[in-house]
Amino acid sequence: MSKSxxxxxxxxxxxMAHIDAGKTTATERILYYTGVSHKMGEVHDGxxxxxxxxxxxxxxxxxxxxxxxxxxxxxxxxxxxxxxxVDFTIExxxxxxxxxxxxxxxxGVGGVEPQSETVWRQAEKFxxxxxxxxxxxxxxxxxxxxxxxxxxxxxxxxxxxxxxxxGSESDFVGVVDLISMKAIIWDDSSLGASFQETPVPDDxxxxxxxxxxxxxxxxxxxxxxxxxxxxxGEELDEEVVRKALRKGxxxxxxxxxxxxxxxxxxxIQPLLDAVVDYLPGPxxxxxxxxxxxxxxxxxxxxAEITEPFTALAFKVLxxxxxxxxxxxxxxxxxxxxxxxxxxxxxxxxxxxxxxLQMHANKRVELKMAQAGDIVAVVGLRVTSTGDTLCVxxxxxxxxxxxxxxxxxxxxxxxxxxxxxxxLDGAMENLAREDPSFHVRQDQETGQTIISGMGELHLExxxxxxxxxxxxNANVGKPQVSYKExxxxxxxxxxxxxxxxxxxxxxxxxxLLLEPLERGKGFGFESELSAGKLPREFxxxxxxxxxxxxxxxxxxxxxxxxxxxxLKDAAYHEVDSDEASFRAVANLAxxxxxxxxxxxxxxxxxxxxxxxxxxxxxxxxxxxxxRRGSVKxxxxxxxxxxxxxxxxxxxxxxxxxxxxSLTQGRATYTMHFSQYRVTPAQIxxxxxxxxxxx
Numbered sequence: 001m002s003k004s005x006x007x008x009x010x011x012x013x014x015x016m017a018h019i020d021a022g023k024t025t026a027t028e029r030i031l032y033y034t035g036v037s038h039k040m041g042e043v044h045d046g047x048x049x050x051x052x053x054x055x056x057x058x059x060x061x062x063x064x065x066x067x068x069x070x071x072x073x074x075x076x077x078x079x080x081x082x083x084x085x086v087d088f089t090i091e092x093x094x095x096x097x098x099x100x101x102x103x104x105x106x107x108g109v110g111g112v113e114p115q116s117e118t119v120w121r122q123a124e125k126f127x128x129x130x131x132x133x134x135x136x137x138x139x140x141x142x143x144x145x146x147x148x149x150x151x152x153x154x155x156x157x158x159x160x161x162x163x164x165x166x167g168s169e170s171d172f173v174g175v176v177d178l179i180s181m182k183a184i185i186w187d188d189s190s191l192g193a194s195f196q197e198t199p200v201p202d203d204x205x206x207x208x209x210x211x212x213x214x215x216x217x218x219x220x221x222x223x224x225x226x227x228x229x230x231x232x233g234e235e236l237d238e239e240v241v242r243k244a245l246r247k248g249x250x251x252x253x254x255x256x257x258x259x260x261x262x263x264x265x266x267x268i269q270p271l272l273d274a275v276v277d278y279l280p281g282p283x284x285x286x287x288x289x290x291x292x293x294x295x296x297x298x299x300x301x302x303a304e305i306t307e308p309f310t311a312l313a314f315k316v317l318x319x320x321x322x323x324x325x326x327x328x329x330x331x332x333x334x335x336x337x338x339x340x341x342x343x344x345x346x347x348x349x350x351x352x353x354x355x356l357q358m359h360a361n362k363r364v365e366l367k368m369a370q371a372g373d374i375v376a377v378v379g380l381r382v383t384s385t386g387d388t389l390c391v392x393x394x395x396x397x398x399x400x401x402x403x404x405x406x407x408x409x410x411x412x413x414x415x416x417x418x419x420x421x422x423l424d425g426a427m428e429n430l431a432r433e434d435p436s437f438h439v440r441q442d443q444e445t446g447q448t449i450i451s452g453m454g455e456l457h458l459e460x461x462x463x464x465x466x467x468x469x470x471x472n473a474n475v476g477k478p479q480v481s482y483k484e485x486x487x488x489x490x491x492x493x494x495x496x497x498x499x500x501x502x503x504x505x506x507x508x509x510x511l512l513l514e515p516l517e518r519g520k521g522f523g524f525e526s527e528l529s530a531g532k533l534p535r536e537f538x539x540x541x542x543x544x545x546x547x548x549x550x551x552x553x554x555x556x557x558x559x560x561x562x563x564x565x566l567k568d569a570a571y572h573e574v575d576s577d578e579a580s581f582r583a584v585a586n587l588a589x590x591x592x593x594x595x596x597x598x599x600x601x602x603x604x605x606x607x608x609x610x611x612x613x614x615x616x617x618x619x620x621x622x623x624x625x626r627r628g629s630v631k632x633x634x635x636x637x638x639x640x641x642x643x644x645x646x647x648x649x650x651x652x653x654x655x656x657x658x659x660s661l662t663q664g665r666a667t668y669t670m671h672f673s674q675y676r677v678t679p680a681q682i683x684x685x686x687x688x689x690x691x692x693x
Contacts, residue, residue: 007282007303009075010372011275012329014095016123017105018113019084019669022135024050024062026105026262026271027081033193033268034070034077036359040191040265049360050081054467055460063460065091065315067327067358067374072272078374084115086671087454090436092119094314094385094401098329098374101279102130103271108142108261111636112150114608114669120155129249131256131274137165138172138261141638148257155255160218161211162245162256163270164204175259175267176200178212179241184270192265218254219244242277249278282372288331290388290396293344299396301332303371308394309333309341311369313380313387314401318429320468322354322363325376326383331398333391334370343380344395345387353379385435403435406451407603407648407672410458411476412465413448419472423448426469430461437461451481453672455652480602480649482686483675484552485561487597489514493568494591496584507580508570509541513592516561518601518674522549523563533569540578541566544585553593554600555690560675561601564589600683601675602647609642609658611666616640618661626650627679645673649682 015023027050031037037049050066062083069078080095096102102123106116123130134147144165151159163175166183174185174195183204186195200208220230222244229236248254258274260267282303288310292299301310315327335341340351356363356376369375383389386400414420427439427450438451452458455478465471491512498505516523524542526533549559571581607628611619619642620630628646635641651670658666678686 007372010281011075011077011279012100012374013279014080014082014099014102016082016092016102016119017084018115021105021107022262023105024081029262029268034072036070055463061085063088065095066360073276075276086115087457090403093122096122096126096128097401098314100285102128104130104132105135106147108134108137109139111147112154129280131278133258133271135262137259138264140169144259157255159255159257160215163259164208165259172261176204176208178215179238186266222248246278250280250284290398293395293397305334305370307332309335309391310396311389312398313383316385316432322378326380327376330369330371330373332371334368336368341389342392342395343383343387344390344397346382348382350380352377384432406438407481409449409451409479409481411447412450412473415472422471426465426471478652482557483560483601484554484557485599485601486515487599490592490596492588492592494584494588496580504575505580506572506575507584509584509588510568511588512565512567513596514563516563518561520561526566528566537581541581541585544582545589548586548589554598555687600678602678604645604673604676605648605670606673607644607646607668607670609668610639611662613640615662
């Protein structure tokens with residue numbers, strides 16, 4: 001595809017939503033109507049081009065973010081189709097980190113569902129302008145206006161419909177464009193490729209005028225001249241309205257809401273028009289900021305080809321044909337095939353042996369990449385997710401990515417010695433691909449433990465090991481990733497005295513350990529000046545404290561929600577060194593974590609259950625039996641929505657149990673909420689099991 005599109009005509013967008021809201025189906029229609037593909041792939045048939053992994057095709061869900069590129073109205077649109085399942089939320093996080101705009105898709109029946117809220121918060125975190133697309137308006141129980149209201153209430157945004165549906169449920173045939181005040185009716189015989197514009201139907205005219213007034217009021221607030229013209233009753237030109245609407249979207253003041261039914265081939269062309277008209281190009285977003293590693297000063301890079309080359313690696317993928325693929329968002333400058341660049345994060349030189357434009361798992365080789373591009377490159381040896389690549393003589397370190405800690409783990413072991421090497425290689429590749437996947441060795445049992453974000457996440461990892469890396473391995477049952485904390489504040493004073501060869505080792509420290517609120521993490525503070533204790537010794541002591549957090553004083557689980565304050569210390573001019581202060585920190589922490597009434601923490605999950613009214617009592621009783629609690633209930637279409645919280649330890653196999661309880665008619669979604677103190681009787685059972693009696 002041509003690289004000649006100017007920066008003003010580039011759109012880097014993501015498609016995000018709750019699972020089964022229709023993201024991938026919408027993407028398939030986009031590719032069809034833009035001429036990239038000549039046949040529509042279907043998720044339920046396993047033929048969707050963007051769901052190219054065999055695990056995605058078998059399950060009918062998106063697991064990994066897929067990239068593609070298309071053209072519309074002279075613009076190049078780079079698209080990242082993200083997963084909707086909560087276990088793969090890291091894929092959404094790193095995609096939104098590098099995107100300029102996003103399409104949030106909502107099911108016309110389900111409305112704003114749990115993962116919809118998660119991905120919306122992620123987009124807000126990175127200040128990503130959004131447009132909303134209410135999908136599946138052909139389904140029984142769909143309600144465009146209810147979904148618009150839910151978007152306003154749950155996200156606190158100004159969701160402004162710029163379209164209204166023509167017809168409902170099975171009679172949904174098109175939309176009313178509130179800017180042009182024309183109806184767009186799709187032709188089913190052409191698979192939605194053709195449509196006709198007609199006057200607004202008489203039965204929709206009054207409601208269309210009402211919502212057009214709301215639209216004009218919203219856009220008028222974005223421009224003083226427009227506001228004056230509107231108040232004076234002047235007729236507003238369509239192009240003027242679109243420009244003002246774009247201004248409101250870029251400022252995150254307005255979220256335009258569109259209507260459609262992707263599976264029935266309706267609403268996609270106006271959605272593409274909205275991407276071009278309202279979502280930002282690379283120049284519309286603020287210049288990227290970073291720190292110059294030479295002087296640690298903040299610098300910016302404009303989205304211009306004339307600026308020094310700067311790119312962020314946001315995804316690493318193992319490809320069986322070309323090896324490691326590294327996906328880059330190029331923020332400024334340009335780089336040619338074969339050039340060497342600096343990995344600023346790791347201070348290593350890398351060479352780009354191939355630059356590829358991706359279409360799912362298909363590749364087109366390019367000779368260069370420039371500002372505004374999203375490309376994949378081959379040949380990078382040390383680069384990982386979140387690393388910055390720059391031209392060597394103009395380094396700039398961009399803000400990286402943070403990833404959540406896993407909440408579930410399983411043991412895995414190779415069946416034969418020959419599988420051991422393959423297993424090690426597979427885990428190394430998978431860990432580089434997925435920063436939310438962790439691998440560790442259990443020091444007591446010698447087992448290899450892999451950790452992830454949920455049962456499905458680990459199931460996919462194990463399946464990929466077998467299929468993609470040909471590893472024969474035995475996989476254990478899922479286990480909960482417990483944590484520890486302390487129940488009360490405590491002061492501990494320790495002294496470390498050793499004789500090492502011809503010289504001694506000495507350090508003394510007094511530490512205050514205090515519990516923090518759940519979710520606050522870890523904090524360290526020193527009350528000592530450099531005169532009382534040299535800074536290098538204070539830093540070594542802090543490092544020793546951090547090392548000690550990996551093993552708690554109750555059952556050896558990692559420690560969280562703890563503040564440590566260095567109250568006092570002593571050192572010897574000759575015998576003290578950094579190793580001595582790391583050691584005294586280890587001694588003090590081990591004692592403090594044992595004596596400060598340690599508590600065991602377990603992950604609690606937010607669970608949303610959608611069930612027919614007939615089974616509501618059984619569902620609630622079952623949640624209560626799992627130590628769960630109901631937080632609220634609402635009505636969605638003809639079903640009850642139950643918001644609950646329950647410990648992860650009690651939710652294994654819940655999918656099967658819920659189907660059995662409700663004759664297969666209920667569904668649920670689950671994501672991590674917070675860690676909570678484990679009840680005493682449950683804690684004793686866990687400790688007894690760990691002790692082996």
